[in-house]
Amino acid sequence: MTDTPLPHSSRDAHDIAHLQLVPRKHVGRKVFAAIVLFLVALLIRAFVVGQIEWPVVGQFLFAPVIIQGIWNTLLMTVAAMSLGIALGVLIAIMRISGNPVLEYIALVYVWIFRGAPALLQLLLWFNLALIFPTMGIPGLFEFNTVEVMTPFIAAMLGLGIQQGAYTSEVVRSGLLSVDAGQYEAARTIGMTGMQTLRRIVLPQAMRVMVPPVGNEVISMVKLTSLASVIQYSEILHNAQVIYYANTRVLELLMVASFWYLAIVTVLSLIQSRIERYYARGTRGRTTI
Amino acid sequence: MTSEILVKAVDVCKRFGTFKALHEVGLEVRKGEVSCIIGPSGSGKSTLLRCINLLERIDSGAIWANGELIGYRRDGNKLYELSDVEIARQRRSIGMVFQRFNLFPHKTALENVIEGPVQVLGESAKAAREHAMELLKRVGLADKAGNYPAELSGGQQQRVAIARAMGMRPSLILFDEPTSALDPELVAEVLDVMNDLAASGMTMIVVTHEMGFARNVSNTVAFMDGGRLIEHGPSARVLTQPDNPRTADFLKAVQR
Ligand SMILES: Nc1ncnc2c1ncn2[C@@H]1O[C@H](COP(=O)(O)OP(=O)(O)OP(=O)(O)O)[C@@H](O)[C@H]1O
Ligand SMILES: [Mg+2]
Numbered sequence: 001m002t003d004t005p006l007p008h009s010s011r012d013a014h015d016i017a018h019l020q021l022v023p024r025k026h027v028g029r030k031v032f033a034a035i036v037l038f039l040v041a042l043l044i045r046a047f048v049v050g051q052i053e054w055p056v057v058g059q060f061l062f063a064p065v066i067i068q069g070i071w072n073t074l075l076m077t078v079a080a081m082s083l084g085i086a087l088g089v090l091i092a093i094m095r096i097s098g099n100p101v102l103e104y105i106a107l108v109y110v111w112i113f114r115g116a117p118a119l120l121q122l123l124l125w126f127n128l129a130l131i132f133p134t135m136g137i138p139g140l141f142e143f144n145t146v147e148v149m150t151p152f153i154a155a156m157l158g159l160g161i162q163q164g165a166y167t168s169e170v171v172r173s174g175l176l177s178v179d180a181g182q183y184e185a186a187r188t189i190g191m192t193g194m195q196t197l198r199r200i201v202l203p204q205a206m207r208v209m210v211p212p213v214g215n216e217v218i219s220m221v222k223l224t225s226l227a228s229v230i231q232y233s234e235i236l237h238n239a240q241v242i243y244y245a246n247t248r249v250l251e252l253l254m255v256a257s258f259w260y261l262a263i264v265t266v267l268s269l270i271q272s273r274i275e276r277y278y279a280r281g282t283r284g285r286t287t288i
Numbered sequence: 289m290t291s292e293i294l295v296k297a298v299d300v301c302k303r304f305g306t307f308k309a310l311h312e313v314g315l316e317v318r319k320g321e322v323s324c325i326i327g328p329s330g331s332g333k334s335t336l337l338r339c340i341n342l343l344e345r346i347d348s349g350a351i352w353a354n355g356e357l358i359g360y361r362r363d364g365n366k367l368y369e370l371s372d373v374e375i376a377r378q379r380r381s382i383g384m385v386f387q388r389f390n391l392f393p394h395k396t397a398l399e400n401v402i403e404g405p406v407q408v409l410g411e412s413a414k415a416a417r418e419h420a421m422e423l424l425k426r427v428g429l430a431d432k433a434g435n436y437p438a439e440l441s442g443g444q445q446q447r448v449a450i451a452r453a454m455g456m457r458p459s460l461i462l463f464d465e466p467t468s469a470l471d472p473e474l475v476a477e478v479l480d481v482m483n484d485l486a487a488s489g490m491t492m493i494v495v496t497h498e499m500g501f502a503r504n505v506s507n508t509v510a511f512m513d514g515g516r517l518i519e520h521g522p523s524a525r526v527l528t529q530p531d532n533p534r535t536a537d538f539l540k541a542v543q544r
Pocket of ligand 2: 334465
């Protein structure tokens with residue numbers, strides 16, 4: 001209860017209605033913010049006065065080897081993610097194709113490549129020559145596995161194929177999110193199955209698919225660091241090459257962290273623009 | 289009326305699992321005719337409509353539209369199912385308007401109308417756009433061409449859906465309860481567009497509960513019950529002196 005009950009005269013009510021409104025003070029909020037800011041300041045100070053020589057970080061931030069690593073990281077992200085999305089769409093379409101053999105193969109694919117750790121898959125691809133010294137179609141063409149399975153190819157296959165298993169689930173839920181009436185409307189204007197998928201269903205599924213695929217691209221940027229283990233010259237690998245020589249371990253790890261963060265930040269900005277594009281035509285807003 | 293027969297169904301049967309939704313249904317609709325299908329819920333009206341444009345596959349019987357056997361090719365004494373592409377080609381000339389509109393939500397009203405003409409009929413974007421604007425004007429929505437479906441009222445969406453069907457220059461349009469999902473005050477604007485379409489000579493098969501439309505606009509009325517087409521005749525006769533007692537009971541129930 002307030003100390004201001006409904007007055008008996010409307011004149012009193014009128015007076016009260018014209019008193020000045022004073023917003024709440026939020027004292028608790030301010031105290032809490034101050035504590036958090038203080039802790040953050042302590043953390044920053046720790047890094048500044050810690051055993052890191054920041055000038056060294058600055059010196060290597062734009063070193064040619066590091067820049068080369070950035071390009072290779074981006075290249076691998078694009079290559080593995082493209083393979084992952086292509087496989088993901090293919091597997092998702094197989095899952096809803098109505099062909100029992102294709103559906104079963106798709107299920108097994110997802111089971112295996114989502115089940116095994118990414119690092120392990122990379123190592124398997126990289127060492128594939130131990131199982132299959134040569135590959136090809138007998139009588140048609142053949143090559144030595146060692147020569148083909150470069151760090152780049154092994155990393156792309158390892159990361160892309162396991163990504164395909166995850167992305168197929170995203171694509172599938174995207175396809176299922178589109179109302180059956182949309183397929184029917186497309187068919188009644190004479191579209192074939194492929195036209196319906198390409199023109200009507202996939203663009204609508206995109207709205208559902210873009211946020212998770214965006215997150216997967218961002219995870220992929222970081223996942224490419226696994227390729228350092230099989231000698232692919234991405235950011236982390238190149239930072240390690242430098243610190244094995246000059247022993248500035250922390251400084252170079254800071255350099256690598258900086259670049260991963262920078263890439264992820266840019267990608268997040270791009271992601272939110274794409275999301276806005278695919279949200280066109282929807283009236284619902286997402287605030288609680 | 290003596291014009292040519294545009295749609296003919298003979299002994300059409302359709303099962304869903306063990307449930308028989310259509311029992312040997314026969315139907316004839318002539319060019320330029322407006323035919324209403326009425327009947328209680330679950331009697332198979334939508335199913336029959338969906339069989340005509342191959343959204344459902346029939347189990348036996350045959351359906352012709354535009355002089356062509358629908359969905360099958362005869363070879364000797366067998367009927368072979370057509371391919372996806374051939375079926376898509378047959379559907380081009382059969383428009384359909386749904387109860388729930390089913391507009392493409394990621395396309396504007398104009399884009400909804402030109403999608404089929406451009407992608408399916410291969411019309412130039414310019415020609416399709418001009419025709420689409422003409423159609424949108426005809427359904428009273430020229431000023432909403434750039435709006436997305438979510439920005440339109442139910443009645444407006446249904447009118448865009450009718451324009452989308454007409455964009456394909458069909459010889460026949462099927463309507464499945466086009467006004468049942470609409471608020472009562474929006475029904476008239478859609479029926480007006482349908483009247484106009486009927487007056488222009490379009491052949492229409494309309495599943496509806498709008499008895500006023502059946503009486504005033506349609507030429508013939510078909511009554512379905514329990515998966516059977518019970519009777520089909522001139523609307524004035526079927527609605528006032530039906531042959532079948534079940535039709536009479538149904539009419540009494542809806543006109544109460
Ligand atoms: N895809 C389906 N699977 C199983 N049963 C179905 C399917 N579609 C329709 N049916 C059944 O077939 C019967 C006829 O359905 P239909 O939709 O044609 O009826 P209707 O006359 O259009 O009814 P309403 O006026 O309610 O729309 C119903 O009993 C329905 O449950
Ligand atoms: Mg129905």
